[in-house]
Amino acid sequence: MIQVLVVYASDYGNTQKAAEEVAAGARSVQNTRVFLKRAEEVTEKDFSSSDGVVIGTPVHMGSCDWRIKKLIDTVCSELWMKGTMIGKVAGVFVTGSGFGNSGGGAELAMLSLLTNFAQLGMIIVPLPKSTPGYARGGLQWGPCARSAGENMEQNGVSTESLEAARCHGAYIARTAHVLAGGRIFGTGCA
Numbered sequence: 001m002i003q004v005l006v007v008y009a010s011d012y013g014n015t016q017k018a019a020e021e022v023a024a025g026a027r028s029v030q031n032t033r034v035f036l037k038r039a040e041e042v043t044e045k046d047f048s049s050s051d052g053v054v055i056g057t058p059v060h061m062g063s064c065d066w067r068i069k070k071l072i073d074t075v076c077s078e079l080w081m082k083g084t085m086i087g088k089v090a091g092v093f094v095t096g097s098g099f100g101n102s103g104g105g106a107e108l109a110m111l112s113l114l115t116n117f118a119q120l121g122m123i124i125v126p127l128p129k130s131t132p133g134y135a136r137g138g139l140q141w142g143p144c145a146r147s148a149g150e151n152m153e154q155n156g157v158s159t160e161s162l163e164a165a166r167c168h169g170a171y172i173a174r175t176a177h178v179l180a181g182g183r184i185f186g187t188g189c190a
């Protein structure tokens with residue numbers, strides 16, 4: 001049995017919806033226990049007992065929601081000190097209004113979270129372009145849902161984004177199964 005932790009922040013439900021799909025995708029992989037938690041609820045033990053962690057955030061001013069950042073600067077900083085997450089699996093997803101033609105900072109928000117995962121020594125799982133829903137709901141970094149239309153009308157997240165989110169959860173769980181138990185990074189190269 002492996003464990004996948006899906007963490008999110010959400011004010012209006014869009015990122016929560018994406019998080020639920022990521023969790024459902026992870027749960028669809030046999031012998032996978034999944035915990036779906038808001039950032040405020042997550043403890044150090046939730047991270048340390050998980051083989052894979054997926055974090056989702058709404059894009060706020062081109063970067064992460066403050067609750068996610070708080071989690072990174074508190075709980076994850078402790079884990080960084082101890083090296084607890086080294087060799088475990090990580091992934092990201094975002095939702096944003098995406099005003100303009102360049103994603104409104106979605107990619108930057110994803111990259112900043114991926115930087116945090118790299119700091120923790122985690123194995124980052126991307127989202128391949130062959131993923132169902134990718135064309136409208138994905139980026140190479142992970143699922144990316146645009147929740148508003150051209151005039152900033154709130155449309156919710158598309159079925160394509162949710163499809164990509166579900167697949168991402170399954171990819172992460174499968175990767176965690178492959179890597180489980182094996183310390184792929186040691187204290188030297190041998």
Ligand SMILES: Cc1cc2nc3c(=O)[nH]c(=O)nc-3n(C[C@H](O)[C@H](O)[C@H](O)COP(=O)(O)O)c2cc1C
Pocket residue numbers: 009010011012013014015016058059060061062063095096097098099103104105106147
């Ligand atoms: C304070 C704030 C800042 C935001 N900044 C951005 C932004 O920089 N880029 C963007 O695409 N959307 C931005 N949005 C829109 C949200 O990212 C978008 O509505 C998202 O889907 C909300 O997720 P939620 O329903 O899970 O809260 C912002 C929203 C808020 C409340």
